[in-house]
Every structure is written in C-alpha cells, then in structure tokens.
Amino acid sequence: MAAAAGDVRDVVIIGSGPAGLTAAIYAARANLRPLVIEGEPSSSSDQPGGQLMLTTEVENYPGFPDGIMGPDLMHAFKAQATRFGAEFVTEKATGVDASERPFTVATYSHSVKARAVIVATGARALLLGLENEARLMGYGVSTCATCDGFFHRGFEIAVVGGGDSALEEALFLSKFATKVTLIHRRKELRASRIMQDRALANPKIEFLWDSVVVDVLGDTSLESLKVRNVVTGEDTILAVHGLFVAIGHVPNTDLFKGVLDMEDTGYLRTVGHGTWTNVEGVFACGDVQDHVYRQAITAAGSGCMAAIDAERWLAETA
Amino acid sequence: MAAGISDLTDATFDEEIKGSAEPVLVDFWAEWCGPCKMITPVLEEIAKEQAGKLRIVKLNVDENLEVSRRFEVMSIPTMILFRDGEAQTRIIGAKGKQQLLQDLHPYLTP
Known part of the structure; x- marks a missing residue:
C-alpha cells in the first residue's frame, strides 16, 4: 500500500x-x-x-x-x-x-x-450470547466449522439454526461426527429446499425441533448443552463434544x-x-x-x- | 517455506521447545483451515520484527496428533506461547497483527 x-x-x-x-x-x-x-x-x-x-x-x-x-x-x-x-x-x-x-x-x-x-x-x-459460550470458545464451541470439524471426528456434536448456513454446517460436520443434532427453535426450516432434502436424508443428522440452547456446560471443555423445548418449557441435557452456531x-x-x-x-x-x-x-x-x-x-x-x-x-x- | 518459521513435529517438539533460549510461539494449523492461512503472513512479519525476542514455529495438527492432543487443541488456529518449556498463554482464533502483538507483548524477551 x-x-x-x-x-x-x-x-x-x-x-x-x-x-x-x-x-x-x-x-x-x-x-x-x-x-x-x-x-x-x-x-x-x-x-x-x-x-x-x-x-x-x-x-x-x-x-x-x-x-x-x-x-x-x-x-x-x-x-x-x-x-x-x-x-x-x-x-x-x-x-x-x-x-x-x-x-x-x-x-x-x-x-x-x-x-x-x-x-x-x-x-x-451471531452467537448465542451466553456467558459459558464465550468461556468455552475454542474448547468445543467454534465459529468455524471448516477449521474445527476435524477435532470432532468420532464424537457427537450439535448445530444450532434452521437456515442454509446451519444445514451446510451440519452436512459438512456429518463427515466427521458420529451424530449431528440440529437444534432449531421452530418446527420447520427456512433453508432452501435442496439443503433441507439433503439434511433430512442424512442418517447422521437428527433434528431437535422447537428447541433453544439455554446454557453451554463443561469444565475445561464443552461437555453438554442445556436445551429448552419452547413449547413444553421442559429442559433436557444433551451431551456433545462440539457446538456450532448458525442462527443468523x-x-x-x-x-x-x-x-x-x-x-x-x-x-x-x-x-x-x-x-x-x-x-x-x-x-x-x-x-x-x-x-x-x-x-x-x-x-x-x-x-x-x-x-x-x-x-x-x-x-x-x- | 516461510522465512523464520520452521515446522515442528511430534518427534521434534519437546526438544525444540525445551531447548530454546527465547520464548517460542507454536502455531497449530492445518492445510484446510482458511483463517490459519490468513495469519501465516502476519506471523512471518512478527517473526522477522521480533527476531531475538521471540521464535515462531508451526505444527500441523493433521500430521501431529500426539502434541495436538497433549495440549488439547480443539480449534485452529491456536497459538501457544512457551517459555522454558512451559506453556504461558494461549491465543485461540486468527487475529490481526496489532492484536497478536498486544497479546504476546508481556511474554517477549525484553
């Protein structure tokens, strides 16, 4: 310059x-x-x-x-x-x-x-904006699926979101993880039809509908998520090794x-x-x-x- | 390869880190990591400018799982600064030059 x-x-x-x-x-x-x-x-x-x-x-x-x-x-x-x-x-x-x-x-x-x-x-x-999400950034919580998918080979992970970005990440990460749980706050996806069809057909991708992540848990690295069903209000714990957020x-x-x-x-x-x-x-x-x-x-x-x-x-x- | 940035492996890591008179910054990277590639020229500049105060090396996580696991690297780029063989600080994620220098400053040889 x-x-x-x-x-x-x-x-x-x-x-x-x-x-x-x-x-x-x-x-x-x-x-x-x-x-x-x-x-x-x-x-x-x-x-x-x-x-x-x-x-x-x-x-x-x-x-x-x-x-x-x-x-x-x-x-x-x-x-x-x-x-x-x-x-x-x-x-x-x-x-x-x-x-x-x-x-x-x-x-x-x-x-x-x-x-x-x-x-x-x-x-x-956007990130979820949770305190523990920031603390565990780089220790299981990631902003870059292409960078960090490799570290989750053989583990279960979660992706949050329902748009094209979320499904693209879920599909990419399914090459490494044994299971990808896609957590989405609604009952339907807003992703393009072609991406929905691919994700729904992928045997490693499971969908958790009407659900939001309310906390990210783990001592020195990510161990699980606290997930709330927005319809019933019920909280469950989902054990995961990695978390990728694509919510907008x-x-x-x-x-x-x-x-x-x-x-x-x-x-x-x-x-x-x-x-x-x-x-x-x-x-x-x-x-x-x-x-x-x-x-x-x-x-x-x-x-x-x-x-x-x-x-x-x-x-x-x- | 980059001027001033050599590659470590699982086999050479301990010897190189413990035997260094200067602090050593280890850049954990991989070929498929875009942000890793983006910081390479930044690290090259820093290595040149801080010669004598800081040594910068890189370790390919794809080929050197033992060291990557030992330091529980779960995200790349991760940069760990060692002094006298001990990890002093860890920088996770790609950053611009000024931010990196600011993060490293307290650990550099005066």
Missing part, C-alpha cells in the same frame, strides 16, 4: 467480501484507484474475503457449474481487482469522518482521505453509528433502488444494507452498483 500523507483517493472501499471486491473491480476499471480497507484475519466471518472465507463449496454462484470453494472464489475476486490496480490495506477501519469532504477513513496505522467512500463491511454470524447475522455497522442512517436492526439505509446513503458521496452495498437476499451474487451485484453510483457522482461533483 502506498497512500502518501495528504494523498486524496477518489474511492476508498471498506470491506472485501463479494460486494467490496466487485466495487473494487469496477472502480479500478474506471481509473478511480480504489483503496480497499480489507479487514484483518479472524476466525469469525468478519475477515478479508468475508463470509465465504469460512464456507466450503459454493454451488449457487453462476459461472461455476461444478461449484467452487468459497475461499477460492474470493481469492479470484481479489486477483481480478488487483489486476486492474486496486490496492489493499489489511487492517480494520477504526473510524470514519463523513462530516466534511474529502472524507477520512482511519485504520490502526493509516488515515486516508477519500472523495467517495463505499461501505461494504457485510455482516457477521448482524450487520457490521458499529463504525457508522451517528455517521450514516441505519435501521433499528443496524442495517444501513440506502435510497430507493440505488446505493446512496444519507450522506452524499458515501455509498453502501452488500449485506451491510441487505437483510433480505444476503447472497454472494446479490452482494456482488450491489457492489457493482455502488461503484457505478460513485463514479457518476464523482464525475458530477468534480
């Missing part, structure tokens, strides 16, 4: 998932010299490359009839952005000043001025509180069908402003829109 002090970038992109990197490709091809604040390593989905970095096979991204591994897809996105001149800072944005133009985006060691800012910070996976996402917008308009749920508000935020010159794309579709392809699409919106706005205000 070579942003000299005093240098004003045309476009700074915060985030490097499908939205941020697509915006980078389009902005770079428009000769806007985008600088991408890509985030920093993490074992959660909030990391360079975004949520797909923790997934295995992506089967619904068009152009890959045989599927592609999530990290491979994101490496390809980045290589394409790099090819056209996008530059990267491997740090998290720590502050955004949108009160005057040019805007300022700060990280731990950089402070960059930008005529336009594209926010693509995405969303991160929360947008990464803490940085923008008081800076950009957002919903009560934290998702950024954009105007109409475009990517404009309430601050002229700041655009938002991907999961950070989309709680409806939340797909790699929709994120990439809105990243493209943000770059085009930014390019047009820069041309008009120059």
Whole structure:
C-alpha cells in the first residue's frame, strides 16, 4: 500500500467480501484507484474475503457449474481487482469522518482521505450470547466449522439454526461426527429446499425441533448443552463434544453509528433502488444494507452498483 | 517455506521447545483451515520484527496428533506461547497483527 500523507483517493472501499471486491473491480476499471480497507484475519466471518472465507463449496454462484470453494472464489475476486490496480490495506477501519469532504477513513496505522467512500463491511454470524459460550470458545464451541470439524471426528456434536448456513454446517460436520443434532427453535426450516432434502436424508443428522440452547456446560471443555423445548418449557441435557452456531447475522455497522442512517436492526439505509446513503458521496452495498437476499451474487451485484453510483457522482461533483 | 518459521513435529517438539533460549510461539494449523492461512503472513512479519525476542514455529495438527492432543487443541488456529518449556498463554482464533502483538507483548524477551 502506498497512500502518501495528504494523498486524496477518489474511492476508498471498506470491506472485501463479494460486494467490496466487485466495487473494487469496477472502480479500478474506471481509473478511480480504489483503496480497499480489507479487514484483518479472524476466525469469525468478519475477515478479508468475508463470509465465504469460512464456507466450503459454493454451488449457487453462476459461472461455476461444478461449484467452487468459497475461499477460492474470493481469492479470484481479489486477483481480478488487483489486476486492474486496486490496492489493499489489511487492517480494520477504526473510524470514519463523513462530516466534511474529502472524507477520512482511519485504520490502526493509516488515515486516508477519500472523495467517495463505499461501505461494504457485510455482516457477521451471531452467537448465542451466553456467558459459558464465550468461556468455552475454542474448547468445543467454534465459529468455524471448516477449521474445527476435524477435532470432532468420532464424537457427537450439535448445530444450532434452521437456515442454509446451519444445514451446510451440519452436512459438512456429518463427515466427521458420529451424530449431528440440529437444534432449531421452530418446527420447520427456512433453508432452501435442496439443503433441507439433503439434511433430512442424512442418517447422521437428527433434528431437535422447537428447541433453544439455554446454557453451554463443561469444565475445561464443552461437555453438554442445556436445551429448552419452547413449547413444553421442559429442559433436557444433551451431551456433545462440539457446538456450532448458525442462527443468523448482524450487520457490521458499529463504525457508522451517528455517521450514516441505519435501521433499528443496524442495517444501513440506502435510497430507493440505488446505493446512496444519507450522506452524499458515501455509498453502501452488500449485506451491510441487505437483510433480505444476503447472497454472494446479490452482494456482488450491489457492489457493482455502488461503484457505478460513485463514479457518476464523482464525475458530477468534480 | 516461510522465512523464520520452521515446522515442528511430534518427534521434534519437546526438544525444540525445551531447548530454546527465547520464548517460542507454536502455531497449530492445518492445510484446510482458511483463517490459519490468513495469519501465516502476519506471523512471518512478527517473526522477522521480533527476531531475538521471540521464535515462531508451526505444527500441523493433521500430521501431529500426539502434541495436538497433549495440549488439547480443539480449534485452529491456536497459538501457544512457551517459555522454558512451559506453556504461558494461549491465543485461540486468527487475529490481526496489532492484536497478536498486544497479546504476546508481556511474554517477549525484553
């Protein structure tokens, strides 16, 4: 990275998932010299490359009839952005000043001025939020099935959630575990039909319906879960060696509180069908402003829109 | 392989850890772990910058089950810092450079 002090970038992109990197490709091809604040390593989905970095096979991204591994897809996105001149800072944005133009985006060691800012910070996976869950993180409780499935070979584990992410994790983990109990608060899944069919047909996956995890138990490592049936109110203990949680996402917008308009749920508000935020010159794309579709392809699409919106706005205000 | 980061195995682990004058950070990793790959360049930078104060080595959990089990590694990346052969602290999960340096700082050779 070579942003000299005093240098004003045309476009700074915060985030490097499908939205941020697509915006980078389009902005770079428009000769806007985008600088991408890509985030920093993490074992959660909030990391360079975004949520797909923790997934295995992506089967619904068009152009890959045989599927592609999530990290491979994101490496390809980045290589394409790099090819056209996008530059990267491997740090998290720590502050955004949108009160005057040019805007300022700060990280731990950089402070960059930008005529336009594209926010693509995405969303991160929610945890249960239990005290013992945090204590046993890394000792049976995991945020990364692809990293930690291996350690549960020959043991019984649990996955919490009922969407595509939960079923994908359950199916992946069934390769290692002797039994995967899928704990879901309702009686039906909201996952896609194809994922439901696969999970229901998998002999290692059992379903615990109408149930929530109320405590995570174990001394030095996870031993069991206290599970409550939400219909009967009855608590049972389920012995497990591993716990993986896929109960939804929360947008990464803490940085923008008081800076950009957002919903009560934290998702950024954009105007109409475009990517404009309430601050002229700041655009938002991907999961950070989309709680409806939340797909790699929709994120990439809105990243493209943000770059085009930014390019047009820069041309008009120059 | 990475400059300054050598590989330990079940066979070499004890000798290398006990025989080191500097504190040793062992990075437990595996090929299939994305966040492990992501911190490799970060660890390489730290190894270079902290040369003489800290030694960084890695251990492939897939190939070295004995040591991984002995230290009850259940999640990777896990990094354990040893001084005089004794485990001092454990860092679980990938982190950025500044956070890692902050976590390691109290254990580095002054």
